[in-house]
Amino acid sequence: MAEITAPQSPVTAEQFADEIREQLKYTQGVTVEQAKPADVYVATATAVRRHLMDSWMKTQTDMVNGNTKAVGYLSAEFLMGKQLENALLNAGLTDQFDKAVKALGFDAQEVIDAEYEPGLGNGGLGRLAACFIDSLASLGVPAFGYGIQYKYGIFKQEFDENGKQVETPDYWLANEEPWGHIDYNRDQKVSFGGEVVEENGKKVWKPAWSVRAVPVDYMVPGYASGRVNTLRLWTAKSYDEFDLLTFNKSEYLDAVKPQVEAENISKILYPEDSTPQGKALRLEQQYFFVSASIHDAIRVFYPGQDKPDLTTFPNKINFQLNDTHPVIGIPELMRVLMDEYDYDWDTAWDITRHTFNYTCHTLLPEALEVWPSKLIGELLPRHLEIIEKIQDQFAAELKAKGIADGTAKDMAIYTGDAVRMAYLATYGGSHVNGVAELHSQLLKDVTLKNFSDAYPDKFTNVTNGVTPRRFIKLANPRLSDLITEGLGTDKWLSDLELLKGLIPLADDDEFVKKFAAVKQANKVDFSNFAKRKYGFDIDPNTMINTMVKRLHEYKRQALKILSVIADYADIKSGKVSADDVMPRTIVFGAKAAPGYYLAKQTIQLINNVARVVNNDPDVKGKLNVYFPWNYNIELAQNLIPATDLDEQISQAGKEASGTGNMKFALNGALTVGTLDGANVEIRERVGAENFFLFGMTEPEVSALYAKGYDTKGLSREYYEKDPQLKAAIDMVADGTFSDGDKDTYKDLVNDWLTKDYFMTLADFRAYMDIQAQIEETYRDPMKWSRMAVLNVANSGYFSSDRSIEDYLERIWHTGPLA
Numbered sequence: 001m002a003e004i005t006a007p008q009s010p011v012t013a014e015q016f017a018d019e020i021r022e023q024l025k026y027t028q029g030v031t032v033e034q035a036k037p038a039d040v041y042v043a044t045a046t047a048v049r050r051h052l053m054d055s056w057m058k059t060q061t062d063m064v065n066g067n068t069k070a071v072g073y074l075s076a077e078f079l080m081g082k083q084l085e086n087a088l089l090n091a092g093l094t095d096q097f098d099k100a101v102k103a104l105g106f107d108a109q110e111v112i113d114a115e116y117e118p119g120l121g122n123g124g125l126g127r128l129a130a131c132f133i134d135s136l137a138s139l140g141v142p143a144f145g146y147g148i149q150y151k152y153g154i155f156k157q158e159f160d161e162n163g164k165q166v167e168t169p170d171y172w173l174a175n176e177e178p179w180g181h182i183d184y185n186r187d188q189k190v191s192f193g194g195e196v197v198e199e200n201g202k203k204v205w206k207p208a209w210s211v212r213a214v215p216v217d218y219m220v221p222g223y224a225s226g227r228v229n230t231l232r233l234w235t236a237k238s239y240d241e242f243d244l245l246t247f248n249k250s251e252y253l254d255a256v257k258p259q260v261e262a263e264n265i266s267k268i269l270y271p272e273d274s275t276p277q278g279k280a281l282r283l284e285q286q287y288f289f290v291s292a293s294i295h296d297a298i299r300v301f302y303p304g305q306d307k308p309d310l311t312t313f314p315n316k317i318n319f320q321l322n323d324t325h326p327v328i329g330i331p332e333l334m335r336v337l338m339d340e341y342d343y344d345w346d347t348a349w350d351i352t353r354h355t356f357n358y359t360c361h362t363l364l365p366e367a368l369e370v371w372p373s374k375l376i377g378e379l380l381p382r383h384l385e386i387i388e389k390i391q392d393q394f395a396a397e398l399k400a401k402g403i404a405d406g407t408a409k410d411m412a413i414y415t416g417d418a419v420r421m422a423y424l425a426t427y428g429g430s431h432v433n434g435v436a437e438l439h440s441q442l443l444k445d446v447t448l449k450n451f452s453d454a455y456p457d458k459f460t461n462v463t464n465g466v467t468p469r470r471f472i473k474l475a476n477p478r479l480s481d482l483i484t485e486g487l488g489t490d491k492w493l494s495d496l497e498l499l500k501g502l503i504p505l506a507d508d509d510e511f512v513k514k515f516a517a518v519k520q521a522n523k524v525d526f527s528n529f530a531k532r533k534y535g536f537d538i539d540p541n542t543m544i545n546t547m548v549k550r551l552h553e554y555k556r557q558a559l560k561i562l563s564v565i566a567d568y569a570d571i572k573s574g575k576v577s578a579d580d581v582m583p584r585t586i587v588f589g590a591k592a593a594p595g596y597y598l599a600k601q602t603i604q605l606i607n608n609v610a611r612v613v614n615n616d617p618d619v620k621g622k623l624n625v626y627f628p629w630n631y632n633i634e635l636a637q638n639l640i641p642a643t644d645l646d647e648q649i650s651q652a653g654k655e656a657s658g659t660g661n662m663k664f665a666l667n668g669a670l671t672v673g674t675l676d677g678a679n680v681e682i683r684e685r686v687g688a689e690n691f692f693l694f695g696m697t698e699p700e701v702s703a704l705y706a707k708g709y710d711t712k713g714l715s716r717e718y719y720e721k722d723p724q725l726k727a728a729i730d731m732v733a734d735g736t737f738s739d740g741d742k743d744t745y746k747d748l749v750n751d752w753l754t755k756d757y758f759m760t761l762a763d764f765r766a767y768m769d770i771q772a773q774i775e776e777t778y779r780d781p782m783k784w785s786r787m788a789v790l791n792v793a794n795s796g797y798f799s800s801d802r803s804i805e806d807y808l809e810r811i812w813h814t815g816p817l818a
C-alpha cells in the first residue's frame with residue numbers, strides 16, 4: 001500500500017452532506033428536493049469556504065504579525081479555472097464530497113460541471129499567475145494576488161457556418177459566483193486627471209475625478225500547507241451612484257452616466273496577445289488596480305497607523321510586476337511616499353526600488369508597452385512629472401557609469417513623446433527576470449542588452465512552471481494513482497522531483513503497460529467529453545495529436561495545418577495509399593485576438609480543412625481534424641491527459657517559455673518542438689532521444705533574417721523547390737477549403753509567399769521529416785509508452801513550486817511563515 005499524505009479532513013461524508021443541506025436551506029432557500037445541480041454546487045462551495053476560513057484568517061494574522069516578508073503578485077490577468085475541485089482537494093474533502101452528493105441524490109460530475117469558468121486572462125501569462133499563487137500558498141509563503149475582477153472576461157469563441165471566429169461577451173457574473181467575497185469596507189479611492197499645483201513649495205495633485213476600488217477576495221488554499229492566501233481582485237464602483245439633480249429633471253440616462261463611466265474601468269479584459277493597443281481605458285485599468293493594491297498593502301501591514309514608518313515597506317512586501325501592465329506602480333509608490341507620507345525623493349526612491357521586481361514575458365521589442373506621454377499627462381499628471389524626474393536621475397546615473405550618450409538615449413525611459421514601461425520597470429526595480437533559460441539569455445543579449453550591460457546584477461532567470469495539483473492530480477486522476485502506486489507515496493504532489501523515482505519503471509514492462517492503459521482510458525474519456533460538449537466523434541484508437549494555445553503567427557499553427565494539408569494532398573493524389581497512413585486525430589484549440597486578421601484567417605482555414613477532410617471518404621478514419629471552440633482551462637484539463645503527441649512548434653527565439661509544453665510532458669505526451677522557450681530545458685531533462693526536435697535554431701533564424709528572408713521574399717524559393725509544400729499551398733489557394741472560392745485565403749497565401757516573417761515555409765521540410773519519424777515510433781507502442789514514462793519521470797522540475805522556490809531565493813529573499 002502506498003503512503004498517502006494528501007490533506008484529509010476529519011469531517012465524515014454524512015457530516016458534509018448535512019453541511020451542504022444546511023447551505024441549501026439557509027443560504028439558497030431550497031430544499032434538497034427542489035435543488036438543481038447548480039444549487040448543490042453553490043451550497044458545496046459555500047460549505048468548503050467555511051472549512052478554509054480558520055486557516056485563511058490565521059494566515060492573514062500570521063502574515064501581518066510575523067516577520068516573514070510577503071509577496072504581492074501584481075497581474076492584470078489571473079486565469080484561475082474552476083475552483084470547486086481544487087478547493088475540495090486542498091480542504092481534504094474530495095472523498096466526502098463524492099459520497100455526500102450521491103447521498104443527496106446528485107451526480108458529482110453534474111455538480112462540478114455547474115461551475116462556470118471565469119476567463120480573467122488571455123492565456124499563458126494569466127495561467128502562470130494562477131499557478132504561482134497556488135504554489136505560494138502550498139509552500140506556505142504569505143502572498144497576495146492583486147488584479148482586476150473584470151465583469152467580462154476573455155470573449156467566448158464560437159465558429160460561424162463558414163468556420164470564422166465569432167466573439168461573444170463572456171458575462172460570467174450572470175451566474176451565481178460563490179467564491180468571491182466583496183468587501184465594501186476595505187475600499188480604496190483611485191483618482192485620475194486634473195492638474196498639479198504648488199502649495200507651500202510642495203507639489204499637490206488636484207485630480208478631476210475618482211473611482212471607488214472595492215476588493216473582491218478569493219481564497220487561495222495551499223495544498224497540504226495549512227495556509228490560505230488571498231487573491232484580491234478590484235472592481236470599480238462610482239462614488240456618485242446617481243446625480244439626484246439630473247434625475248429630478250427626469251434625464252434618467254444622464255443621471256446614471258457617472259456610474260456607468262466609473263464602472264467601465266473594470267468592465268472588460270482586453271483580448272490581446274502581446275501587441276499593445278494605445279487605449280486610454282487600458283492605462284486607467286492598470287493604474288486603477290495598482291494604486292488600490294499599493295494603498296491596500298500599506299493598510300494591511302501598518303494597521304491603524306496614521307504615520308507608519310514606510311522605510312520598512314520593502315521588508316513587509318515585495319511586488320512582482322507580471323509583465324509591464326502594472327509598471328505604473330513604480331511612479332505611484334513614489335507619489336504615495338512623497339505626497340501622502342512626506343518622504344523626500346531619495347528615501348522614496350530607495351523604498352520603491354527595493355519593493356518592485358519585474359518579470360519580462362516577451363522578446364518582441366514591439367510588444368513592450370509604450371505609452372504616449374500626452375496620455376499619461378492627461379490621466380496622471382503627477383506621475384508624468386515623477387517619471388520625468390526618474391529619467392533625469394537615470395540619465396545622470398548612466399553618465400556616471402560612463403555610458404555613451406547615444407546608448408543612454410536609446411535607453412531612455414521617457415523620450416519626451418513616450419514612456420517605455422519595460423525600461424521603467426528595469427530601472428525602477430531590483431531584479432528583472434526572463435521566464436526560461438533561452439529567453440533570459442536573449443533578454444540580456446538582445447531585447448534589454450543595454451540595461452544588462454549597465455546593470456548586469458539585476459538580471460536573472462526563473463523558468464516557468466505549472467501546478468501539479470491542477471494539471472496532474474485533478475486533470476489526470478488515473479495517472480496520479482499510477483504514479484502514487486509506482487512511487488509508493490503521493491508526496492510527489494508537493495515535491496515533484498520525486499517523479500524521478502519512475503525512471504527505473506520505464507524498463508518495467510508491466511508498469512509501462514499500465515501507463516499505456518491509463519493513456520488509452522483518458523482518450524476514451526476525452527472522446528466522450530468531446531461528444532457531450534461539442535458533438536464530435538473522436539476515435540480514441542487513433543493517435544491524439546494536439547496543438548492548443550492562443551493563435552499567433554509566431555506559434556505557427558499555420559505550419560501544423562499546412563502539414564495536414566500536405567498529408568491530405570498525398571493521399572488524394574495517390575502518392576500515398578490510405579492503407580499506409582497511421583490513423584491520427586489532430587485537435588486544435590486557439591482563440592485569436594479579435595483584430596488580428598491573419599490569425600483569424602488561419603482559424604477559418606483550420607475549420608475548413610477539418611470540414612473537408614472529415615467528410616472525405618478517401619481519408620476517413622485516417623486523417624481527422626477537430627477544432628473545439630473556446631479553448632479554456634476546462635478543455636485543457638480534459639485534452640492534455642488524452643494527448644499522445646503535443647505540438648510546440650514556434651519559430652525559435654519567439655516563445656518566451658510556454659507552459660503548455662510542461663503540462664503535456666507531465667501528462668505523458670511526447671513533444672514535437674523547436675529549440676524555443678522552455679522546450680530547450682524540457683528536452684535537456686527528458687533526454688534528446690525522448691523528444692522530437694526539428695527546425696532552425698535561434699541563431700539560424702537570425703542568420704536567415706540577415707539574408708533578407710522576410711524582406712526579399714525568400715520564402716518563395718522554399719515553395720518552388722518543395723513539391724509537397726507547393727501542393728499544400730496550392731490547395732489552399734485553389735479553393736479546396738473554400739468551396740472553390742480562390743479569394744478566401746488569398747491574404748494568408750500572399751503572406752506566406754512574399755513575407756512569411758515567422759519562417760513557416762523555411763521550417764516545413766524539417767517538420768515533415770520529423771513527422772515521418774514520429775509515425776515510425778508510434779507504430780511501436782511499447783517504445784512510445786516508455787518514452788512517455790521518461791517524459792513524466794524527468795519533468796518534475798517544471799512544477800511551479802520549483803519556480804516559486806527560485807523566486808524566493810533569487811528575487812524575493814523570503815520564505816514560508818513559521
Ligand SMILES: *Cc1c(COP(=O)(O)O)cnc(C)c1O
Pocket residue numbers: 122123124125127548549550631632633636657658659660661663
Ligand atoms: C497553459 C495554458 C495556456 C498557455 O499555453 P502555451 O502553449 O504555453 O501558450 C493557454 N491557455 C490555457 C487555457 C492554458 O491552460
